[in-house]
Each structure stands twice: as structure tokens, then as C-alpha cells.
Amino acid sequence: MNTEISTNQATASFRFSLSFFALLSAFVVLVVMNARESGLLEAATAMLVTSAVAAGVAFVLVSVFDTKRTAVIVLGAMGLVLGLFAGGVGMAVAGAVMAVLIAHFVFWIHFRHYRDGLPNYLSSNEILWHYTYLVICAVIFVFLIAPILVIIPLSFNVEPYFTFTEKMLAFDPEGYSTRWYDLLLTFGMLEPDAPRDMSWWSDAWANANWINAAKNSVIIGFFATILATTLGTIAALGLSRSEMPYRRAIMAILISPMIVPIIIVATGLFFFYSKVGIHTWGIPYFGVVLAHATLGIPFVIITVTATLVGFDHSLTRAAASLGADPVQTFRRVQMPLILPGVVSGALFAFVTSFDEVVVVLFIGALDEQTIPRQMWNGIREQISPAILSVATILVVISILLLTTVELLRRRSERLRGVTPQ
Amino acid sequence: MKLKSALMATALSGVAFGAQAQEVTVMSWGGAYTKSQVEAYHKPFTAETGIKVNSVDADNPATPIKAQVEAGNVSIDVADVEFSDAVRLCDEGLIEPIDVSMLPAAPDGTPATEDFIDGALQDCAVGSIVWSTIYAYNSSNVDGTPTTIGDFFDTEKFPGKRGVRKSAKATLEMALMADGVPAGEVYDLLDSDEGVDRAFAVLDRIKGDIVWWEAGAQPPQLLADGEVVMSTAYNGRIFNAAVAENQPLEVVWDGQILDFDLFVVPKGAPNKENAMEFIAFSTDTQRLADQASWISYGPARKSSGELVGKFMDGETEMGPHMPTAAANLENALVNNFEFWVDKDADLNERFNAWLAN
Amino acid sequence: MSDTTANPLLTTADGKPLKAALARAERRARYRAFLLVLPLLAFILITFVTPIAQMLHQSVYNEGFTMHTEIGSGERTPIMVNIKAWFDENPAGTEPGEAAFAALAEDMKTLRELRAAGSAGTRINYERSGTRSMFTKAARNANKIEPPFKEAFVDLDEDWTDPALWRVMRDASTPYTMNFYLAAIDLTKSPDGDIESVAENRQVYVTLFQRTLFLSVLITFLTFALGYPVAHLLATLPLRHSNLLMILVLLPFWTSLLVRTTSWMVLLQSQGVINDALVGVGLLGDGNRLQMMYNQIGTVVAMTHILLPFMVLPLYSVMRPINPSYVRAARSLGATSWTAFWRIYFPQTVAGIGAGALLVFILSVGYYITPALVGGASGQLISNLIAFHMQNSLNWSLAAALAALLLGGVLILYWLYDRLVGIDNLKLG
The missing domain is CATH 3.40.190.10 (Periplasmic binding protein-like II)
Incomplete structure (x- = not known):
């Protein structure tokens, strides 16, 4: 193979591409036949026939059509018709997409478009390695993201199972339902079956377990975030000054809640709170709010100090020399610069609190049921798809938060004139 | 600041912190068992006394009791525990002694001390079910x-x-x-x-x-x-x-x-009076028999035995x-x-x- | 200029020496900077450092055998005072004679009155199991115990003369002890006070520490193996594309830990998505589905997924600024692509590998939630055992000792991280 491909050759080799397609299709057939547990002879025949057909189709495709575009359109149309014939609109769409992809792929392989955009000194082995590497990366990305996405369709399962039913795979609307989302509302209500009027909704608001958990989570998260953001921002202003004494040691202490295992924090707080008797003070959520604020502080420190990196302190001096008092200087000069960092830090702090379960389990009062605590109980006892619907809602929330933070980060970089190369 | 306090106020109004004057918190084992207790004990108890029953669950209620009492942060009033745990908690002084004379007699007048099966009445605990x-x-x-x-x-x-x-x-x-x-x-x-x-x-x-x-x-x-x-x-x-x-x-x-489950009251329970009232109410002949129609656990009173009938579906005989x-x-x-x-x-x-x- | 050079001592406009004025200004600036940090520092000291100090105290202090605290009133009464006095008078190893048992009998009466036999016995039971009931039994019969005391006690339980029991009681009669640390590494004291291993069928903590280390190393390696190609791809793509792909790394980072753990349960369980898919494709028979959950596989797979972003992000931030022309230069000088990568590119990324690996390792040694949910028995880590002693066995001093050991390890790694990477370089997306 090495010898016949010279580096700048734009022309195609049928020997390479046709045998490639034949082998590839034979392999696909092998996997399918294995799944169907077919006999050896049957499988061998099928493999031979398919590879011949595949090579033939590829040959026709690249010899008949002079441009890729026409080939894609014609093959796509054929796929559409075949799919429609085989059954339903869904199959037609699938067929068309498959055909278009195949046409692209055939042209890409045959005319060596895979060399486009790569340095021309690469040997064919290196090209092969390059694409293997891309496939590996793709697999890792699937590993990263698939577990998060897989629960979304499953949360609409009509059956109480955690796997795709046949109806779901056929996109049959009967396989899907929102019953688990409904259960989130009704679970714990006094009269879940009453007509859904105002009193039903107020019942849900007052008694539904998940709604109460959400209320608790939001209240705790809100106050913990306020506390962490205020204290953290002020401290970050001090930490980013060059005059700050013992900067490194203090920074290490302030970041440590993020590093120390959560079980140790929870254990320590359990002893400490029972020693000082925090529950006798009668302030609801107080202990949990303090703990969550502590856990959120490192994030605020990190994001805010990051926006102050490279901050030109002569700006504040300039403001002062123009007659601004320190408060004005802060509001008009520093605040706009650090604001994106403050908001990101606040979001991080909120998410930390919103997701935290161990501390709540150790020191939370029995009526301080938060969403993670409720999930934890639910997962340990029985993971009904209701858990998956909560999870789906949380995933949507995290997508929104992530988008916000990304936009803020770019705005901050623009403001500070840090352009990523 | 105004916004903050307003938010706090609305937030707090939405969640119950035990603002009701009368309530009792009962800790049990979750799932179908807690459900049977809610139906047989909690609902009738609230209907009769007006005391609200908060139901909470644990894998084994004996462990949170000990943790709560030792940490001085007791929020449970009544807990449903296994026999050996009840005895141990009582030994360690972590639960309140229970005066058995407050328990109602059987309908035929047999006093509670004779009506409960052997071992179901302990110094600090009152049996409710036999399970296995x-x-x-x-x-x-x-x-x-x-x-x-x-x-x-x-x-x-x-x-x-x-x-x-x-x-x-x-x-x-x-x-x-x-x-x-x-x-x-x-x-x-x-x-x-x-x-x-x-x-x-x-x-x-x-x-x-x-x-x-x-x-x-x-x-x-x-x-x-x-x-x-x-x-x-x-x-x-x-x-x-x-x-x-x-x-x-x-x-x-x-x-x-076979084992018993017994009701106990942790030392320092915030609503001790209500807790005792709840236990007396829930372990009377009729309630124990009712609970057996929600789940297949045997009542701890001899007099309840004959009142046990069918499962709540109205078809299944509970006996076997x-x-x-x-x-x-x-x-x-x-x-x-x-x-x-x-x-x-x-x-x-x-x-x-x-x-x- | 000419003004100041003429003057031997530099002064400010109001005539003070410039050096002193500068020093004062400097001091005031430092003071101001410190004042800004002070509120947060105080907050962290109260809500974080003090609780951990409290925990460390708990790990060496247990007054179960010396003090009884009345629940409710909080009234504190010293217990076991007579036997304590006997211990003080007689050196370790003295055969407990009639005087010792008489003191014990006296103390049992106090235990009976206070109903404290259970908790005193529990303290001894931590170190010598099976002894708790000896205390409750003796206290129940405290009023019936009559001289000769030694015989009376032996009548109750012949283990009362066991020298190992007396060694434990001697140690427990002072609230400060290192014995919980010994227990946390599967050691105990012999009756003579020598340190020895506990019986083999009771050893558990060393195994758990080793397993935690082993799994953390494995997970760190896996995140490296998966994270390196991804970070490299992100760093070499044009920013437009890499920003899009970066979302795929950051989304898991922002998604709730419990959500991700739930997802893995859905994927890994024997009736779950992966097994169903494998059975559906025919790679597996329905009868022999893979057991991927409730064991170490579950813990490793789920934790690798959860910690992967913590590896990718530091790697990415090191790789992005690497100039591609070095590799090109190497190629043009005749290096193969592998040599160019290994000799030129890889050495420039070592700092990122160090940062990512340390961070992932630090985070994984303390993991609790994920192993608890998907780890079964063999996938539990040391944190799960700390939680067990906090919530189930209620041996809080042992839990604190285990936590202290874990904390020590983490702090060493943290210090290392600060030295090698610098805390300032911690980035979040």
C-alpha cells in the first residue's frame, strides 16, 4: 500500500478503495450475523455477496457521477424511496441520511479527501493513525456525554424500567409518557387525584415532597451563595493585591474546603455543631447554610482572582488621583471588571450547594430535605424513573448555567483585553 | 436588605418548621411498612386528636436515635425499632421509660399487661408487630x-x-x-x-x-x-x-x-407527651388489627388476632x-x-x- | 531630580524621610489588603478549621469511661473514680486483687444509679469486644455484689480476671488515648501494653486504605489515558471548534454528581442499557449478563467519568500555548511523528499531567457518594467506612481517627500540589 500511494497523487486507486469497501461491509455483516447467531455457511455467503455489492456500488458511484454533489443527491433520493418502501416516515429519513453518508464516505475514501488539510509529508500509516486517533477521541467524547444524555429519553419511559423498550426504539408515541414528571408533583400530596384546580396546585405546593425539597434546596443555596459570594469577593480583592502578606498560606487555607474530602468536613461539622448546640438557636437551615457557604467559597475565590489577574492597579490610582473615593473607585473601576467572575463564582457556589448531600445527611434536620438528599434516599431504596425525571431537569438546569458561565467568561476576557490566541 | 428579608419571609412561610402547636414525629423503616403505619395509625390518630404526625424513614431507626441523643439534637418523638435495639437503647439510657399502665385494656377487659404476647412489653418499649x-x-x-x-x-x-x-x-x-x-x-x-x-x-x-x-x-x-x-x-x-x-x-x-418491632421514645424527644399518646393509641387492639390488613405482619396483642381479616384489596386472607x-x-x-x-x-x-x- | 540629589536624605513634601514614608505607605497597604481578607479568614476558621480541630480532638479523646453526661440536663458526673484511683496507685501489669474488685464494685453502684453501664461498657467494648454485656450485667447486680468481690465478679463472668480487659480499662480510665489510631491501622495493645496486630479475621482498615490508594491510582491513570488525547485534540483544533467540543467536557463537570451516578446505575445494572444492548446485538447470552455494578468495576467506571474533566482542564491549559512549530521543526529534521511527539511535545505537557493527576488523585481518595451507591461491598473506599462508624456503629472516635489519617494524607498531597503547581493555577473551565 505504501508503495503505490505517492504523496501528491490526487488520482484515485480503485484497487485500494474497492477492496476497502468490500472488507468494511464484510465486517459489518459479520457483526450482524453473529448477533443473529447464523450458521457459518450462511454468514460466509452473506459476507461474500455484500462485499461484492458494496464494491460494485462504490465503483458505479465514482465512475458514473462526475461530481460528489450529484452522487449524494441521487443516492440520498434512492435511500429515501427504499426507506419509505420498507416502512414509514422514520425509516425513510433514516434511509436518506444513511445513503447520503455512504455517498460522502465513498467519495471521501476514493478521491483521498482524507488527506485534505493534513501536512503532505505524512505517510499513509500516519494518516491511518491520525484517523484512528480521531475515532478514539470521538469514543471518549461519547463516554463523557452519553451517560448524561441517556437518562433524558429514559425519563419519558412509559414503563417503570431503566432500559429502552421496543416501542421507544420505534419512536412509537405510546412508548413515551410524562407520568414520572407528574409523579414528581403528586408524590406526597394529600389529594393527588383531585381535579387540578387552584386547591390542587396549592396542595402540591404545600405538600408534594419534591416541591418541598426544591424549596429547601433553593433557600439553602440562595443564602449560602450570598454569604460565599460577598465574603469571597471582598477577600479576593485583598488577595490579588501584591502587598498582601502571607498570601500563599492564606490562599491555601481558603481553597482547602474544596480539597478536603467532604466526609471529613461533614464529620467535623457534626461534632462541632453538637458541641455548640446550633440546633437550639432556632434558626432554620443555619448550620447547613454556613457549611454550604464554606464549600462554595473556594470557587468564588478562584473565579474572582482569575478576573483580577493582570489587573493594572494604576487604574485605581488614576481614579483616586481624579478624586474618586475608594467606594467609587471600586464601583466604577474594579466592579465592572470582576463582575463576570463574581457571577460565575456565585453560580459555582450555588451549584455546589444545590448538589451537596453528605453534609445535609450528617447535620441537616429531618425536615431539611433537599433535592440531592431526596435523590439519595430514592436511589438507595428504589430508582424509579421519577429519579430520572429529576435528573433530567437538573441536566437542563446545568446546561443553562454552563451557557451563562461560558458567555460570562468570554465577556470577561474581552473586557480585560485578554484575547485567546 | 429589604429584598433579602422579603425573600426570607416568603421562603419560610412556604415550609413547615413545626409551627403547628401540636405534632409528633414518628420514624420508621420506609416503603410499604411505613405506608401501613400511616394508614392504620397516623391518619386515625390525627383525625381523633388533631395532632399532626410527621413521618420520616431510616434504614434502621435505632441508629439515628443514638446519634441524635448523643449529639443532643433530638428531633424524633417516636421510633420503631427491633427487639435487641430496644433493649440496648434502654440499657444505655437513651430512651424514655414507658409506663405500661397507660396502655388501654383489650375490649373484653383484659389488662394490657396480659393482652400483649410475651416479651412485647419492655421497660422502655411497647411492641407493635411480629415480623420475620x-x-x-x-x-x-x-x-x-x-x-x-x-x-x-x-x-x-x-x-x-x-x-x-x-x-x-x-x-x-x-x-x-x-x-x-x-x-x-x-x-x-x-x-x-x-x-x-x-x-x-x-x-x-x-x-x-x-x-x-x-x-x-x-x-x-x-x-x-x-x-x-x-x-x-x-x-x-x-x-x-x-x-x-x-x-x-x-x-x-x-x-x-421471627422478631418484634417496638415503639420507643428517645430521651429528650421534643413532644414527649404526644409521643406517649401516640403509642397508647396505636397499640390498642383495633389499630394493631388494622395495621395487619395493610401488610402481613402479626399484631403484638392477643386480642387483635381475631380481628385480623383480609388485605385491603378485600380478597386476600391475611392468615396464611x-x-x-x-x-x-x-x-x-x-x-x-x-x-x-x-x-x-x-x-x-x-x-x-x-x-x- | 536636582533637588533630591542635592539632599543627602530623601524627604517627602512635608519633610518626612521618604524611606519611612514609603515604608508606612507599604505597611498601610498591607494592612488594608489584610483587612479585606480578614472577614473570610475568620469565617473559614470558625466554620471549617474549628470543626476539623474538634474532630481531631475527638480522635484522641473519649470520656465514655470517665464521665457521664445526663441527657437533657447536661449534668456531668465523673464515673469509675474508684478504679481510676486504684490504677493510679498500682503500676500497669499489677494483678488486680481484692482491692481492685472492691473499687470496681463501688463504681458499678454509681453506674447503676446513673444508668451509665451501657455507655461505659461500650467504651471498653470498642477495644475488647464482647465485654459490654459484662458491665451491664454487673451494674444490674451491683447491689447484690458482696465481698469477697473478686469471686463475686468471677461468678458473674469469668472474663473479669482477663488481663487484656484490665489493660483496656486502665487505658480508658484517662480520656486521652491514642488507641483509636492504633485501631485505625489494625493494631491493638497486648495485656502487657505491647503493640500487636489484631486477629486476622478482624483486620479491615489497612485493607481499605490500600484499596483506596490502589483504586485512586487506577482511576488517576484511566483519567490520564482518556483525558490526554481529548485535551490534545481540544488544544490543537481551531478555537471555534474546540470551544464547541469543550462544552462536552464542561457539561459533565456542571452536572450533579448524583445525576451522573444515577446515569451509571442505569447503564451498568444487569438489566441496564449496556447489558441490554450487548444481549440485543448478540455478544452476550441473556443468562450471563455482565455484573458491572455493586463491585469495583462500578466504582472505577463511574468515578473515572466523574473525575475526567478535572484531568482534561489542566492538561488543556498547558497544551493550548504549546507552539506547534516545534513539532514541525522536529519533523523537518527527520524525526518520525512518534519521536516528535515523545521527545518534543510530551515533555512540554508534563506539568499539566502532574497538575491533573494530583488533583484527580486528591479528589478520588476522599470519594464517598459514588462508591456508596455503585460500589457494593468490594468497591467501598475508606470514606464509606468513616460514614459507617459515624452513622451505624457510632464509634465516633474511631471514625475521627480514620478521618484524621485520611486528612493527613490529603494535606500532604495538597501541599505537594501547591509546591508543584501552585494553588493560583487552579482553574475552573
Whole structure:
């Protein structure tokens, strides 16, 4: 193979591409036949026939059509018709997409478009390695993201199972339902079956377990975030000054809640709170709010100090020399610069609190049921798809938060004139 | 600041902090069992007295009690605990003594002290149910019919995963009975190191196939999902999954281990008066009989026995599903609470070491 | 200029020496900077450092055998005072005679009155299991115990003369002890006070520490193996594309830990998505589905997924600024692509590998939630055992000792991280 491909050759080799397609299709057939547990002879025949057909189709495709575009359109149309014939609109769409992809792929392989955009000194082995590497990366990305996405369709399962039913795979609307989302509302209500009027909704608001958990989570998260953001921002202003004494040691202490295992924090707080008797003070959520604020502080420190990196302190001096008092200087000069960092830090702090379960389990009062605590109980006892619907809602929330933070980060970089190369 | 306080106010108004003057917090074991108590005790209690009942669950209510009392942060008023735990908590002064004279007499006038079955009334605890640890299997996933406790530990005869409670109690006894030890000799044997070694040796046979469970609601779920083919379980949970939810689950009574559940009041309970009232109300003849129509646990009062009828579906007779039914008692072990009061910590320590290695 | 050079001592406009004025200004600036940090520092000291100090105290201090605290009133009464006095008078190893048992009998009466036998016995039981009931039994019969005391006690339980029990009681009669640390590494004291291993069938903590280390190393390696190609791809793509792909790394980072753990349960369980897919494709028979959950596989897979972003992000931030022309230069000088990568590119990324690996390792040694849910028995880590002793066995001093050991390890790694990477370089997306 090495010898016949010279580096700048734009022309195609049928020997390479046709045998490639034949082998590839034979392999696909092998996997399918294995799944169907077919006999050896049957499988061998099928493999031979398919590879011949595949090579033939590829040959026709690249010899008949002079441009890729026409080939894609014609093959796509054929796929559409075949799919429609085989059954339903869904199959037609699938067929068309498959055909278009195949046409692209055939042209890409045959005319060596895979060399486009790569340095021309690469040997064919290196090209092969390059694409293997891309496939590996793709697999890792699937590993990263698939577990998060897989629960979304499953949360609409009509059956109480955690796997795709046949109806779901056929996109049959009967396989899907929102019953688990409904259960989130009704679970714990006094009269879940009453007509859904105002009193039903107020019942849900007052008694539904998940709604109460959400209320608790939001209240705790809100106050913990306020506390962490205020204290953290002020401290970050001090930490980013060059005059700050013992900067490194203090920074290490302030970041440590993020590093120390959560079980140790929870254990320590359990002893400490029972020693000082925090529950006798009668302030609801107080202990949990303090703990969550502590856990959120490192994030605020990190994001805010990051926006102050490279901050030109002569700006504040300039403001002062123009007659601004320190408060004005802060509001008009520093605040706009650090604001994106403050908001990101606040979001991080909120998410930390919103997701935290161990501390709540150790020191939370029995009526301080938060969403993670409720999930934890639910997962340990029985993971009904209701858990998956909560999870789906949380995933949507995290997508929104992530988008916000990304936009803020770019705005901050623009403001500070840090352009990523 | 204004915004903050306004938010605080609205936030707080939406959530109950025990603002009601009268309430009682009851901790139980979750799932179908808590549901039976809510129906049989909590709802009628609130209807009659106006005291609101907050229901909370734990894997084993005895552990949070001890943690709460020792940390001086008690928020439970009544807890439902096992026999050996009730005795131990009482020994350690962690629960309130209960005056049995406050308990109502049976309808025929028999005083409570004579109406409760032996052992159900303790210095600090009042019994409510008789339950048992059994093992159950999913008949759609098992070839053949397991009938003896030995079958549970025989993965050659009945291949598949086993669910077992992650605790030494009941697990070690079952292992010995599966090894052919008669019920009457189990605790004598377990008192010696050889006996404990023998029990662990039996467990070793299936160690690789065990899925451990902690909450009582897990076994029916594990069985129904097909995660395990057989599991130890509390008998009432299996009954409810099989009868109320039509799961193909079967109970094997051979080698069952009987135990009591008792109500206790933690030291320093915030609503002690209400707690005592709740216990007196819930353990009267009629309530105990009612509770048995929601789940297959036997009432702790003799006078309740004849009032027990059918399951709430109106069809299933409860009698044969009770752990105390004559047919189910052929090879049964009564939990020796004295043994577990002494040995619980010790054997669980060995159990953990065995699990980790 | 000419003004100041003429003057030997530099002064400010109001005539003060410039050096002193500068020093004062500097001091005031430092003071101001410190004042800004002070509120947060105080907050962290109260809500974080003090609780951990409290925990460390708990790990060496247990007054179960010396003090009884009445629940409710909080009234504190010393217990076991007579036997304590006997211990003080007689050196370790003295055979307990009639005087010792008489003191014990006296103390049992106090235990009976206070109903404290259970908790005193529990303290001894931590170190010598099976002894708790000896205390409750003796206290129940405290009023019936009569001289000769030694015989009376032996009548109750012959283990009362066990020298190991007396060693434990001697140690427990002072609240400060290191014995919980010994227990946390599977050691105990012999009756003579020598340190020895506990019986083999009771050893668990060393195994758990080793397993935690081993699994953390494995997870760190896996995140590296998966994270390196991804970070490299992100760093070499044009920013437009890499920003899009970066979302795929950051989304898991922002998604709730419990959500991700739930997802893995859905994927890995024996009736779950992966097993169903494998059975559906025919790679597996329905009868022999893979057991991927409730064991170490579950813990490792789920934790690798959860911690992967913590590896990718530091790697990315090191790789992005690497100039591609170095590799090109190497190629043009005749290096193969492998040599160019290994000799030129890889050495420039070592700092990122160090940062990512340390961070992932630090985070994984303390993991609790994920192993608890998907780890079964064999996938438990040391944190799960700490939680067990906090919530189930209620041996809080042992839990604190285990936590202290874990904390020590983490702090060493943290210090290392600060030295090698610098805390300032911690980035979040």
C-alpha cells in the first residue's frame, strides 16, 4: 500500500478503495450475523455477496457521477424511496441520511479527501493513525456525554424500567409518557387525584415532597451563595493585591474546603455543631447554610482572582488621583471588571450547594430535605424513573448555567483585553 | 436588605418548621411498612386528636436515635425499632421509660399487661408487630422451586445473584440453618468462634454472587428488576409487592427468623407527651388489627388476632401470610435479643472485616 | 531630580524621610489588603478549621469511661473514680486483687444509679469486644455484689480476671488515648501494653486504605489515558471548534454528581442499557449478563467519568500555548511523528499531567457518594467506612481517627500540589 500511494497523487486507486469497501461491509455483516447467531455457511455467503455489492456500488458511484454533489443527491433520493418502501416516515429519513453518508464516505475514501488539510509529508500509516486517533477521541467524547444524555429519553419511559423498550426504539408515541414528571408533583400530596384546580396546585405546593425539597434546596443555596459570594469577593480583592502578606498560606487555607474530602468536613461539622448546640438557636437551615457557604467559597475565590489577574492597579490610582473615593473607585473601576467572575463564582457556589448531600445527611434536620438528599434516599431504596425525571431537569438546569458561565467568561476576557490566541 | 428579608419571609412561610402547636414525629423503616403505619395509625390518630404526625424513614431507626441523643439534637418523638435495639437503647439510657399502665385494656377487659404476647412489653418499649426475615425468589427468573433455606445458599442448584442484608444479624443465623444446624442450637453455636467461622464459611460459598441491601424497600425492587433471583427480605415487603403490585415473588418460610418491632421514645424527644399518646393509641387492639390488613405482619396483642381479616384489596386472607401461621413455623427461629444485645457490635466488626477481604 | 540629589536624605513634601514614608505607605497597604481578607479568614476558621480541630480532638479523646453526661440536663458526673484511683496507685501489669474488685464494685453502684453501664461498657467494648454485656450485667447486680468481690465478679463472668480487659480499662480510665489510631491501622495493645496486630479475621482498615490508594491510582491513570488525547485534540483544533467540543467536557463537570451516578446505575445494572444492548446485538447470552455494578468495576467506571474533566482542564491549559512549530521543526529534521511527539511535545505537557493527576488523585481518595451507591461491598473506599462508624456503629472516635489519617494524607498531597503547581493555577473551565 505504501508503495503505490505517492504523496501528491490526487488520482484515485480503485484497487485500494474497492477492496476497502468490500472488507468494511464484510465486517459489518459479520457483526450482524453473529448477533443473529447464523450458521457459518450462511454468514460466509452473506459476507461474500455484500462485499461484492458494496464494491460494485462504490465503483458505479465514482465512475458514473462526475461530481460528489450529484452522487449524494441521487443516492440520498434512492435511500429515501427504499426507506419509505420498507416502512414509514422514520425509516425513510433514516434511509436518506444513511445513503447520503455512504455517498460522502465513498467519495471521501476514493478521491483521498482524507488527506485534505493534513501536512503532505505524512505517510499513509500516519494518516491511518491520525484517523484512528480521531475515532478514539470521538469514543471518549461519547463516554463523557452519553451517560448524561441517556437518562433524558429514559425519563419519558412509559414503563417503570431503566432500559429502552421496543416501542421507544420505534419512536412509537405510546412508548413515551410524562407520568414520572407528574409523579414528581403528586408524590406526597394529600389529594393527588383531585381535579387540578387552584386547591390542587396549592396542595402540591404545600405538600408534594419534591416541591418541598426544591424549596429547601433553593433557600439553602440562595443564602449560602450570598454569604460565599460577598465574603469571597471582598477577600479576593485583598488577595490579588501584591502587598498582601502571607498570601500563599492564606490562599491555601481558603481553597482547602474544596480539597478536603467532604466526609471529613461533614464529620467535623457534626461534632462541632453538637458541641455548640446550633440546633437550639432556632434558626432554620443555619448550620447547613454556613457549611454550604464554606464549600462554595473556594470557587468564588478562584473565579474572582482569575478576573483580577493582570489587573493594572494604576487604574485605581488614576481614579483616586481624579478624586474618586475608594467606594467609587471600586464601583466604577474594579466592579465592572470582576463582575463576570463574581457571577460565575456565585453560580459555582450555588451549584455546589444545590448538589451537596453528605453534609445535609450528617447535620441537616429531618425536615431539611433537599433535592440531592431526596435523590439519595430514592436511589438507595428504589430508582424509579421519577429519579430520572429529576435528573433530567437538573441536566437542563446545568446546561443553562454552563451557557451563562461560558458567555460570562468570554465577556470577561474581552473586557480585560485578554484575547485567546 | 429589604429584598433579602422579603425573600426570607416568603421562603419560610412556604415550609413547615413545626409551627403547628401540636405534632409528633414518628420514624420508621420506609416503603410499604411505613405506608401501613400511616394508614392504620397516623391518619386515625390525627383525625381523633388533631395532632399532626410527621413521618420520616431510616434504614434502621435505632441508629439515628443514638446519634441524635448523643449529639443532643433530638428531633424524633417516636421510633420503631427491633427487639435487641430496644433493649440496648434502654440499657444505655437513651430512651424514655414507658409506663405500661397507660396502655388501654383489650375490649373484653383484659389488662394490657396480659393482652400483649410475651416479651412485647419492655421497660422502655411497647411492641407493635411480629415480623420475620425470610428469603423470597422471583418465580419468573428461577428454574424449579426453592423450598429450603439451604437452597438460598446453593448457587449450583439455583444459579443467580442473591440479595442479602448488609448486617450480621439474621444473616449469620440463616447461614447456620442452611448448613443443617437445627433452630434450637443456632445461638449456642454462634456464641463460639467455631460457630461464627462456620457461618462465614457458608456465606463464602455465595459471597461472589451477593448484592447487599440496606433499606427494607430494596429487596422487592431488586427481585422485580431481575438484579437478583433470590433475596433475604422482611416478609411484609414481599407480600405487598406480590399481592398489591402483582410481582411474581414467592416467600420461602423455611428458616425464617421471627422478631418484634417496638415503639420507643428517645430521651429528650421534643413532644414527649404526644409521643406517649401516640403509642397508647396505636397499640390498642383495633389499630394493631388494622395495621395487619395493610401488610402481613402479626399484631403484638392477643386480642387483635381475631380481628385480623383480609388485605385491603378485600380478597386476600391475611392468615396464611403471617409469620406466625402454623404452616410457616415448621422450621423457624425466634431472634434471641439477649444474644444480639451483647454481640451486635462484635459480630458486625467481624462481618465488616469479612466483607472487606 | 536636582533637588533630591542635592539632599543627602530623601524627604517627602512635608519633610518626612521618604524611606519611612514609603515604608508606612507599604505597611498601610498591607494592612488594608489584610483587612479585606480578614472577614473570610475568620469565617473559614470558625466554620471549617474549628470543626476539623474538634474532630481531631475527638480522635484522641473519649470520656465514655470517665464521665457521664445526663441527657437533657447536661449534668456531668465523673464515673469509675474508684478504679481510676486504684490504677493510679498500682503500676500497669499489677494483678488486680481484692482491692481492685472492691473499687470496681463501688463504681458499678454509681453506674447503676446513673444508668451509665451501657455507655461505659461500650467504651471498653470498642477495644475488647464482647465485654459490654459484662458491665451491664454487673451494674444490674451491683447491689447484690458482696465481698469477697473478686469471686463475686468471677461468678458473674469469668472474663473479669482477663488481663487484656484490665489493660483496656486502665487505658480508658484517662480520656486521652491514642488507641483509636492504633485501631485505625489494625493494631491493638497486648495485656502487657505491647503493640500487636489484631486477629486476622478482624483486620479491615489497612485493607481499605490500600484499596483506596490502589483504586485512586487506577482511576488517576484511566483519567490520564482518556483525558490526554481529548485535551490534545481540544488544544490543537481551531478555537471555534474546540470551544464547541469543550462544552462536552464542561457539561459533565456542571452536572450533579448524583445525576451522573444515577446515569451509571442505569447503564451498568444487569438489566441496564449496556447489558441490554450487548444481549440485543448478540455478544452476550441473556443468562450471563455482565455484573458491572455493586463491585469495583462500578466504582472505577463511574468515578473515572466523574473525575475526567478535572484531568482534561489542566492538561488543556498547558497544551493550548504549546507552539506547534516545534513539532514541525522536529519533523523537518527527520524525526518520525512518534519521536516528535515523545521527545518534543510530551515533555512540554508534563506539568499539566502532574497538575491533573494530583488533583484527580486528591479528589478520588476522599470519594464517598459514588462508591456508596455503585460500589457494593468490594468497591467501598475508606470514606464509606468513616460514614459507617459515624452513622451505624457510632464509634465516633474511631471514625475521627480514620478521618484524621485520611486528612493527613490529603494535606500532604495538597501541599505537594501547591509546591508543584501552585494553588493560583487552579482553574475552573
